[in-house]
Amino acid sequence: MAHILHTPSLAHFKLPAIDNEPMKSYAPGSVERQKLEQAIKDMRAAEAAEVPVVINGEKILSGATAQQHNPSEHKSVVCNYHEADASLIKKAIDGALEAKPRWEAMPFNDRAAIFLKAADLISTKYRYKLMAATMLGQGKNAWQAEIDAAAELCDFFRFGAKYAEEMYQQQPPKNAPGVWNRSEYRALEGFVFAVSPFNFTAIGGNLAGAPALMGNVVLWKPSPGAVYSNYIVYQILEEAGLPAGVIQFVPGPAEDICDVVLGHPEFASLHFTGSTHVFRKLWKQIGNNIENYKSYPRIVGETGGKNYHMLHPSLDADGVRQAALQTVRGAFEFQGQKCSACSRAYVPASLFPDFKKHIVAETNKIKQGPVQDFENFLGPVINKFAFDKIKGYIDYAATNDDCEIVAGGKYDDSEGYFIKPTVIVTKDKDTKTLKEEIFGPVVTIYVYEDADFEATCKLISDSTQYALTGALFARDREAIVAGSNLLRNTAGNFYINDKCTGAIVGQQPFGGARGSGTNDKAGSWSLLVRFVSARSVKENFVEIDGFEYPSNQI
Incomplete structure (x- = not known):
């Protein structure tokens, strides 16, 4: 194994002020409307995009392909995407585990910088491309795409960094004389499996991004109905500096992928958004494999609602x-x-x-x-x-x-x-x-x-x-x-006295209980807690004179 380089942390850094991404209105005649209309026009005129499997930064054309259609015009293909098979999933797991020590050892400020830069790329350079892919691929109107693919995704990445910074600052309030107590928030042992839905581009980015921010490595299986927009998010993270292997982008057949992932002893966590039925099925599958895992997996899910x-x-x-x-x-x-x-x-x-x-x-x-x-x-x-x-x-x-x-x-x-x-x-x-x-x-x-x-x-x-x-x-x-x-x-x-939709990151942490999920509250610190394993460290500076207690003295 190659020598792991531990970069010295020479200072504690304070993040820039974090706020919600300002919403654009897309009013008639506005600049943003013109830019979005042009992005949609260009995407509709272009040939269907080709989306690879991405493992260790390598774009793999597996040859086993499927199509994502435009639900507004279902004869139109948004992208042709390559699917991962069992051998590629094994390769993805091996590569992620190999990347993990360097990623976990990277100072938090450098990990956070990647996600903050990704948010800025989304809000500027890629805003309209990502929105166009969300609209044409997932059937969202301009306002819903703005809420999702632009504002909420930026908010997930920025507030995630803010909440992580606050979590790391949570330290024991007391130290006995001659003792220094501290808490370390380690990434989970193994890898995280992120399974994302079609309906929110932002959820896909957060399902993979939140665990990665905390030092974990992730296999990201996007929904067949959102492959193209999710791939653009992956490319943005890559451009922002995410190292190869930290997030492996693996579209493909759900059951085949899950069988390999959930059967692996290094499986550490499921981060899921989708149907209650599928979530329960995966939970049972994890339970049936419980003796095979190195640790008890963290199961985090947001599912159905009525x-x-x-x-x-x-x-x-x-x-x-x-x-x-x-x-x-x-x-x-x-x-x-x-x-x-x-x-x-x-x-x-x-x-x-x-x-x-x-x-x-x-x-x-x-x-x-x-x-x-x-x-x-x-x-x-x-x-x-x-x-x-x-x-x-x-x-x-x-x-x-x-x-x-x-x-x-x-x-x-x-x-x-x-x-x-x-x-x-x-x-x-x-x-x-x-x-x-x-x-x-x-x-x-x-x-x-x-x-x-x-x-x-x-x-x-x-x-x-x-x-x-x-x-x-x-x-x-x-x-x-x-x-x-x-x-x-x-x-x-x-x-x-308000509708039951529209939770905003940093304002209304989101999630439900009962058959609706584990209520770990996406868009809050409590979600990030599920992707770390705390270690309490006590360092003693004072020698003792002997092993006996004072009460043992006569």
């Missing part, structure tokens, strides 16, 4: 309208393809006529179409599988006597995977569109009697396995206090 808006009878007319507007945005932004999207609403009978009037009218105003046409609020769902699944729930409601579709209910996949934003009203509190995750532009309303507020809060808590996000709309402060307490365990992110 998120709610709860309206209290104390709302006035303006409050009802606001709740309806927030529900439209929370349910239908990015076609409901957010784990936090509002999927069910509970409305008191006295407010329902007004609420229904507003939500139907506003939903019917929504423009839908290809993402390159900026006036469209809604784009496509991600692929044929998602289209068919969501269509099935709409068809179920259309034929169920207890359900009424009051807006939307139509769909068309002739050119892109377009599903009209759909509002269902049900008389059955157990209807499956109120209980099962749909992950599409469908919201179901249940009308409850005004006197049954507390019982309906209990219904919200008991009717699904999920506990990710939720919102309470009320005017009366006592109702807000009561509802907040009754709904305490229904959501890891709880909103008062």
Whole structure:
């Protein structure tokens, strides 16, 4: 093994001031709109990108290829990507473990500098390319792409460095005479496996980036629906100075990759965002291999949701309208393809006529179409599988006597995977569109009697396995206090008089419990804690005269 060079740390450095990335508006005629439109035009005119497997900095064309399609125009290919097989995954693991000692030994300020530079590259040089790839590849409109691929990804990298700096500063408050106590936050032994979803480019960057920032090496398996944007993020990190082998970029068949990764004795952690079903399957697979691992793996996951808006009878007319507007945005932004999207609403009978009037009218105003046409609020769902699944729930409601579709209910996949934003009203509190995750532009309303507020809060808590996000709309402060307490365990992110989506790094750490994940709060220090293994160090400066205690003296 080559000699490991330990670079001396000659000073403690303070990071630059960290703040949220300023959002651009993309208003008509604005410079940023012109630049984004040009980036989209150039990307659509170019041939489909070719994305390699990247191991130890080497771009590998495996020959086993798959395609990522544009969901707005599903005949259009965004990229052709090469897939890793079992032998390449083994090579990636070996290479990552070889890179680990040098990376872990690199001073924190140098590791942080890579991610801070990557954030600046995203916010400037690559902003519009990364957004265009997110829009065309993942079906986001300009605003949603700005929130995700630009602002949130910058925030993850910058605030990650800030929280890591604060963590390293946490040291024992007491030292006995002649003793110096200190805490060391080591990277995990082995490697981290990051499995990222299609719906947020930023989540892909954070799933791989957060463990790497803390000195870990990572195998990053991107979603087939987000390969191109995720590869651009990888290239940005590379340009920012990330050493070869620290993050291995390995698209490919999920089961084949997982079998090799989870069977390896150096597997140290799973960092996952995706479906509850898949997460539980991987957890079981890890459990079945537990005797084979060097350490107990850290399992960190953010999974499904069945998120709610709860309206209290104390709302006035303006409050009802606001709740309806927030529900439209929370349910239908990015076609409901957010784990936090509002999927069910509970409305008191006295407010329902007004609420229904507003939500139907506003939903019917929504423009839908290809993402390159900026006036469209809604784009496509991600692929044929998602289209068919969501269509099935709409068809179920259309034929169920207890359900009424009051807006939307139509769909068309002739050119892109377009599903009209759909509002269902049900008389059955157990209807499956109120209980099962749909992950599409469908919201179901249940009308409850005004006197049954507390019982309906209990219904919200008991009717699904999920506990990710939720919102309470009320005017009366006592109702807000009561509802907040009754709904305490229904959501890891709880909103008062606001929609249940839109958590911002540095403002609302994100994550849920129950079937929604391990609630390790992406965008906070608590996530980073999961990717370090603390060592307590005690150094003694004073000799002792003997082994006996003072109490042993006669």
